[in-house]
Amino acid sequence: MNAVQTFKLTKEFDGLVAVNGIDLEIKKGELFSLLGPNGAGKTTTIRMLCCLLKPTRGTASILGYDVAKTPFAVKKLIGVSPQDTILSERLNCWENMALIGKVHGLSSNEVRKRSQELLETMGLMERAKDQVRKFSGGMKRRLSITMALVSDPQVLFLDEPTLGLDPQARRTIWEYIAGLKGKKTVLLTTHYMEEADFLSDRIGIIDEGRVVALGTSQELKTNLFGMRNMVVSTESLTAEVIADLHSKYSRVAVTKGQLKISHKDLDFKEIVNHLHSRGVTVYSAALEQPTLEDVFIEITGKKLRD
Amino acid sequence: MKFWEIGKRNLKEIYRNPVLLGFLLGMPVAFMLVFVAAAGGGQAGPIALSIADEDGSQKSSLFVQYLGIVGAIELNEPIYSEKSQAQEDLENGRISFYLFIPSGFEQAQQTQQTINLELVYMAADPMIGLQLKPMIEAAGSEFLGVAPLLNVELKGTESRIKNMAVNFYFPGIAVYGLMILISTAAGIIAGDREKGFLSRMFTTPARPWDFILGYSLPFIPVLIVSTLIYLGVGMALGLTIVGNLGYAFLIFFLIGLCAIGIGMIVGSLVKSESQAGVAWIFIVPMAMISGAWFTVDRMPSALKSVAGALPFIHGIDASRAVINGSPFSAIILDIYWLIGWAVVLFAVGIALFRRTMVS
Numbered sequence A: 001m002n003a004v005q006t007f008k009l010t011k012e013f014d015g016l017v018a019v020n021g022i023d024l025e026i027k028k029g030e031l032f033s034l035l036g037p038n039g040a041g042k043t044t045t046i047r048m049l050c051c052l053l054k055p056t057r058g059t060a061s062i063l064g065y066d067v068a069k070t071p072f073a074v075k076k077l078i079g080v081s082p083q084d085t086i087l088s089e090r091l092n093c094w095e096n097m098a099l100i101g102k103v104h105g106l107s108s109n110e111v112r113k114r115s116q117e118l119l120e121t122m123g124l125m126e127r128a129k130d131q132v133r134k135f136s137g138g139m140k141r142r143l144s145i146t147m148a149l150v151s152d153p154q155v156l157f158l159d160e161p162t163l164g165l166d167p168q169a170r171r172t173i174w175e176y177i178a179g180l181k182g183k184k185t186v187l188l189t190t191h192y193m194e195e196a197d198f199l200s201d202r203i204g205i206i207d208e209g210r211v212v213a214l215g216t217s218q219e220l221k222t223n224l225f226g227m228r229n230m231v232v233s234t235e236s237l238t239a240e241v242i243a244d245l246h247s248k249y250s251r252v253a254v255t256k257g258q259l260k261i262s263h264k265d266l267d268f269k270e271i272v273n274h275l276h277s278r279g280v281t282v283y284s285a286a287l288e289q290p291t292l293e294d295v296f297i298e299i300t301g302k303k304l305r306d
Numbered sequence B: 001m002k003f004w005e006i007g008k009r010n011l012k013e014i015y016r017n018p019v020l021l022g023f024l025l026g027m028p029v030a031f032m033l034v035f036v037a038a039a040g041g042g043q044a045g046p047i048a049l050s051i052a053d054e055d056g057s058q059k060s061s062l063f064v065q066y067l068g069i070v071g072a073i074e075l076n077e078p079i080y081s082e083k084s085q086a087q088e089d090l091e092n093g094r095i096s097f098y099l100f101i102p103s104g105f106e107q108a109q110q111t112q113q114t115i116n117l118e119l120v121y122m123a124a125d126p127m128i129g130l131q132l133k134p135m136i137e138a139a140g141s142e143f144l145g146v147a148p149l150l151n152v153e154l155k156g157t158e159s160r161i162k163n164m165a166v167n168f169y170f171p172g173i174a175v176y177g178l179m180i181l182i183s184t185a186a187g188i189i190a191g192d193r194e195k196g197f198l199s200r201m202f203t204t205p206a207r208p209w210d211f212i213l214g215y216s217l218p219f220i221p222v223l224i225v226s227t228l229i230y231l232g233v234g235m236a237l238g239l240t241i242v243g244n245l246g247y248a249f250l251i252f253f254l255i256g257l258c259a260i261g262i263g264m265i266v267g268s269l270v271k272s273e274s275q276a277g278v279a280w281i282f283i284v285p286m287a288m289i290s291g292a293w294f295t296v297d298r299m300p301s302a303l304k305s306v307a308g309a310l311p312f313i314h315g316i317d318a319s320r321a322v323i324n325g326s327p328f329s330a331i332i333l334d335i336y337w338l339i340g341w342a343v344v345l346f347a348v349g350i351a352l353f354r355r356t357m358v359s
């Protein structure tokens, strides 16, 4: 049985198709990322899986329980960190944790033990007795994620867990999430490709409500498209040469003294020879592995972020 | 016990918020002071004449009917047949004054002897007696013809009621004050919905009733404390409760529960704290037709039946009855009515709330 299984999962809002027939299979213990730009339908997907939104069409189940038919069975199994950090502002960390833990049916003792562990790992112990309205954005987010874990859920949903955080806070959260690998099933959404790249076992690239590509980071970058990048340090590039390159290769980008060419099954030698024959000086040239950003651009023709 | 955890959270969110807490508890005090100051010793209720007719003859009842026709006088029902009953009601503040027709009225009229009537009034409020005496004498002369002579004797009597105005207005003010819980309770649910807190909680196994009970719970202490404040400040301002204080408390408590129940319904229907302002669309008309602000005796009968179906008029009537010393049996129906309403309101609240848990 899969931890998360969806079949043609669809959500429409007054004619706007936010999620358009998504099929997902996430295995137990897998860390799966939905990577996509703003408005792609990530949050809507998560909200359907958490029983907050009724699918317009299609089905979804968590560990075999249908989200529309048996929401309370599903809710017992999941932990959710919503996209917006939502805490009880006048409660302290312990109290926020206890609220979620106890509505999940944990005893006071269990809640205390779990909270102690989690607050320590997340570095919140020092301020654990302060009302959280005085916390910084990063601390709130860490607590919000911690709250999703207090009930020791089998399936964890993290909607943009590091949205708007500084690099250091992001690092802390990444390390924690990476530590969950293999122990918990995690479905994470993000529009940061580094995040998906760094954390995930598998990635689903989502755009305009559809999963447009699915696989491990490596599969997406290499096998699936065979797309490769080449970066060339040059001088004396003429407009004519550039136009010529554009006509031959999928993507050509020129920045100061640097030429970046992306193409399927790109031939390193051929390009270097071609440039030489046109009288272009090549200082250095290197092959570069494509990023998920490249994958996204290749599939959708758009950038992940502007 | 999930509701208990949600309730505890809500209680903390309220009592750790000094502004909100100040509003919830300060309002009853401010309210009583303003209302009493505004009503300040003014005319307490309708000027209506009660009659104790010990003569019980055809002549005396015709005379009573005749008094009823006089424009400035309105008769209170029922007519007492014994003076002692009227006297008791006067002392307990249920009536402000009465006209006593002693036995021998008809005989005195037939034998053309002087007729002596007594106008007994509350000593604290002598003006009414002075106003009424000439009216009754004039009406009597017209009714009886030139002779015999009619003599109305004015008799002040001590009442237990210290301040008729406070006693008359108190139930309405307290009930209206408790009705404001509708808007506060609805506002807190709607605020949590708007901030997304409810959405987050909806991903946990908590059920609709856990939320409704959890959101009502923090208002119970608020309700108890504000009822005590209403009673306390009321008494400090001259409220006299002749009946059982415990009954009065029970009635206000039930009224408060109904208000919280309506708040749960409104909170389940609106999406944001500002939308929760629609609660006032319920509060103000309900307060008006329930007699919180003015007497509803002359209200059209259709409105009266609407008001009678709603819980609040029962609270006002019952608390007025308790204040005037009526026994428990006189308010039991009102209490059943209030309990029934509370049960229905909470059931409807849960049903409506359930619908908001998934969209």
Ligand SMILES: Nc1ncnc2c1ncn2[C@@H]1O[C@H](COP(=O)(O)OP(=O)(O)O)[C@@H](O)[C@H]1O
Pocket (backbone or CB within 6 Å): A013, A016, A017, A018, A036, A037, A038, A039, A040, A041, A042, A043, A044, A045
């Ligand atoms: N409650 C809603 N009502 C109407 N449209 C919505 C609602 N929620 C989301 N949408 C729309 O659905 C699309 C997907 O949104 P969302 O799932 O939030 O995207 P993401 O999380 O990937 O940024 C967007 O166009 C958004 O405007």
Ligand SMILES: [Mg+2]
Pocket (backbone or CB within 6 Å): A039, A042, A043, A044, A083, A159, A160
């Ligand atoms: Mg989102």
